[in-house]
Amino acid sequence: MGVQLGGNPNPKTTPESPGQQIAFSVKGSTFTYLKIEGTDRNGQWKTWQTNSKTGLTIVMTTEYWWKGTVVLVFDIVNVGQRSCVIDYLREAAGSTMAAIVYTEGEGCSGEGGNAQRAGSTQVLIEYMDPQDARKIVEVADFAYNARGCVQGIANGFARGMWGKVMVIKDCAGASLSVINETLLKHNLQVRDR
Numbered sequence: 001m002g003v004q005l006g007g008n009p010n011p012k013t014t015p016e017s018p019g020q021q022i023a024f025s026v027k028g029s030t031f032t033y034l035k036i037e038g039t040d041r042n043g044q045w046k047t048w049q050t051n052s053k054t055g056l057t058i059v060m061t062t063e064y065w066w067k068g069t070v071v072l073v074f075d076i077v078n079v080g081q082r083s084c085v086i087d088y089l090r091e092a093a094g095s096t097m098a099a100i101v102y103t104e105g106e107g108c109s110g111e112g113g114n115a116q117r118a119g120s121t122q123v124l125i126e127y128m129d130p131q132d133a134r135k136i137v138e139v140a141d142f143a144y145n146a147r148g149c150v151q152g153i154a155n156g157f158a159r160g161m162w163g164k165v166m167v168i169k170d171c172a173g174a175s176l177s178v179i180n181e182t183l184l185k186h187n188l189q190v191r192d193r
Contacts, residue, residue, distance in 0.1 A: 019065035020089055020098035023058060024072065027103040030055030031074045037134075038070030038089070060097065071134050072100065072108065083130050084108035087137045087146060124150070127157040132182045143174035153179070156188060165189040 019041030024034060034056070035049040048064045050056075055077050066089050073083045084107055089098055102108050124133035136153060143149040148170030156166045171179070172192040180189050 019067040021063075021065055021096055022061045022070070022089075023097050023099045024060075024074070025058040025099075025101050026074070026076055027101055029079065029104075030057055030077045032056070032077060033073075033075040034059050035073045036061060036064075036066070036070060038066045038086075039068040041065045041067050066098075069134070069138050071130060072102075073130070074102070076102075076104070079104065083125060085125065085130065085133055085137055087140070087150060124154050124157065128182070128186060132185070135182050136179055139178045140171065140174050143170060144172040145170035146174075149174060153183070153188075153190060156190075157186070162187045165191055167191050167193065169193065 022036060024036075032053065032055055033049070033051040035047065037045065037047045040046045046064065046066075048061055050059055068087075068089060070086045070089050071083065072086070073081065075081050082102060082104075084100070084102060086100070086108060100108050124136060137146075137150055140146045140149040140153075149168055152166065152168035152170055156164070166188070168190050169192060171190055174192075176190055176192060183189055
């Protein structure tokens with residue numbers, strides 16, 4: 001069991017380039033693999049990963065800074081692979097490190113964003129692969145109400161709305177053509193009015 005740091009232990013952030021490093025852990029367990037994909041502080045999509053045969057209790061992505069959407073995929077010892085999609089990585093007041101804690105059956109919490117806490121993004125992952133769910137969350141980020149848009153789509157899946165066109169006003173402002181391109185694979189569509 002251990003703690004793993006990645007990169008420079010004393011990185012600096014600047015007001016021109018806000019963002020958060022991530023400290024990830026699994027409540028009551030250890031994990032052997034972690035991959036984080038997300039938007040860096042310059043708006044580019046980056047991938048970071050680490051693994052350990054003996055198991056890790058916490059991993060910090062020092063020198064890797066994130067903001068907005070992040071996707072975490074990890075293997076929990078004696079449990080298997082799990083994932084979290086976070087639509088908005090909140091900046092922790094007075095800290096450059098955002099703590100994300102995974103709890104089995106509840107998902108990710110801490111500074112780990114709003115859609116995951118509501119369970120909406122996790123519902124999307126249950127109905128589609130994580131890459132499709134991530135694409136919808138990314139595009140919904142430009143919506144009038146990103147959380148409401150993602151949650152509305154997730155609710156459509158949960159209610160079995162296949163073959164229907166859902167009207168979700170919160171999705172106004174998002175690129176519905178990109179969202180619908182993904183949803184059409186699952187026989188679902190969204191309109192904003």
